[in-house]
Amino acid sequence: MARVYNFSAGPSQLPESVLKSAASELLEYGSSGQSVMEMSHRSPEYQAIIDSAEALLREVLNIPDNYKVLFLQGGASLQFTMLAMNLMNGSHTADYVVTGVWGKKAAAEGAKIGNARVIASSADKNFSYIPKITKDMINPEADYVHVCWNNTIYGTAWHQIPDTGDVPLVADMSSCFLSEPVDVSKFGMIYAGAQKNLAPAGVTIVIIREDLVGKAPEGTPAMLDYKTHVDAGSMYNTPPCWCIYMCKLVLEWIKNDIGGLEKMKERNQAKAAKLYAFLESSKLFKDTVEKEDRSIMNVPFVTGDAEMDKKFVAESKAAGFVNLKGHRSVGGMRASIYNAMQPEGVDALIEFMKKFEAENSK
Numbered sequence: 001m002a003r004v005y006n007f008s009a010g011p012s013q014l015p016e017s018v019l020k021s022a023a024s025e026l027l028e029y030g031s032s033g034q035s036v037m038e039m040s041h042r043s044p045e046y047q048a049i050i051d052s053a054e055a056l057l058r059e060v061l062n063i064p065d066n067y068k069v070l071f072l073q074g075g076a077s078l079q080f081t082m083l084a085m086n087l088m089n090g091s092h093t094a095d096y097v098v099t100g101v102w103g104k105k106a107a108a109e110g111a112k113i114g115n116a117r118v119i120a121s122s123a124d125k126n127f128s129y130i131p132k133i134t135k136d137m138i139n140p141e142a143d144y145v146h147v148c149w150n151n152t153i154y155g156t157a158w159h160q161i162p163d164t165g166d167v168p169l170v171a172d173m174s175s176c177f178l179s180e181p182v183d184v185s186k187f188g189m190i191y192a193g194a195q196k197n198l199a200p201a202g203v204t205i206v207i208i209r210e211d212l213v214g215k216a217p218e219g220t221p222a223m224l225d226y227k228t229h230v231d232a233g234s235m236y237n238t239p240p241c242w243c244i245y246m247c248k249l250v251l252e253w254i255k256n257d258i259g260g261l262e263k264m265k266e267r268n269q270a271k272a273a274k275l276y277a278f279l280e281s282s283k284l285f286k287d288t289v290e291k292e293d294r295s296i297m298n299v300p301f302v303t304g305d306a307e308m309d310k311k312f313v314a315e316s317k318a319a320g321f322v323n324l325k326g327h328r329s330v331g332g333m334r335a336s337i338y339n340a341m342q343p344e345g346v347d348a349l350i351e352f353m354k355k356f357e358a359e360n361s362k
């Protein structure tokens with residue numbers, strides 16, 4: 001068996017040791033005589049799994065006690081709607097910063113619920129930077145300010161938490177979740193689809209400050225009300241049992257194998273720094289975003305020649321580096337180097353790019 005280096009933006013590579021653990025427990029979890037996939041979600045065995053996933057997440061991310069953790073379905077995309085339904089409940093206005101496709105979609109869903117105002121956007125330069133946000137740009141009456149923390153498609157990320165005063169900050173962290181420590185107390189809510197950096201597709205994590213729960217308007221469908229899920233410990237209905245179990249395994253890997261989020265950050269920064277340094281020195285490849293706004297998770301790059309990009313994608317694939325084709329809105333290539341991408345994978349990619357450059361320079 002030969003596993004490839006998978007640079008997919010999501011679903012994406014999982015740590016090999018986690019896949020092996022899952023495989024070893026696939027037919028029988030513990031001494032339960034059954035697979036996690038077959039277990040009743042109301043069984044004590046399963047309760048222990050979801051409790052342990054939540055406890056590990058709280059520990060690894062250092063989540064304060066006044067925040068609730070939810071395991072939901074519907075992807076980050078459902079959160080665009082759900083957060084607006086639940087949180088746009090005071091002035092019925094919310095401020096959005098649009099730094100890419102996902103932030104734009106979030107704002108569009110918000111606009112279906114209330115008055116969603118775009119206070120800044122980087123659309124003018126194809127989302128290649130993060131706009132500066134100052135407090136005077138924010139409506140002090142807004143119910144929240146929404147940002148997309150890591151822009152998966154464009155390869156930009158926030159590196160500073162904007163000061164929104166008393167207005168709760170809501171962040172889509174789908175593509176950078178658990179890539180580095182985050183001061184959760186600075187946010188009203190954080191959410192993340194798991195399939196980028198945590199687990200297989202099928203579960204979405206919501207971390208929400210207690211006082212923001214229970215404010216959905218009368219008549220909100222039960223499944224779309226955070227309070228329903230808080231009250232039921234994410235088990236109002238059948239949760240994505242297997243995915244939550246996988247979250248547990250990945251969190252154990254972060255805690256025990258990597259050594260926590262500070263170490264995770266060092267490892268991720270080192271990988272990204274090597275790749276960006278190579279792009280800066282290369283005569284063939286170049287990166288596409290403002291230096292200070294670079295993501296350490298998604299690294300887009302181009303040759304400037306669509307035919308050459310195509311050739312690179314084809315040859316890299318044949319050499320075992322898969323899913324390097326860029327998103328159609330940026331073109332070129334994109335290497336998603338999430339938590340599970342081992343440093344050797346990035347080293348090997350850089351070596352391959354050097355070789356390709358040497359073979360293709362005029």
Ligand SMILES: *Cc1c(COP(=O)(O)O)cnc(C)c1O
Pocket residue numbers: 010074075076077078102148150151152172173174175193194196
């Ligand atoms: C992938 C992605 C989404 C969409 O996630 P789904 O789980 O497919 O709905 C939203 N936001 C960001 C930042 C993403 O990377």
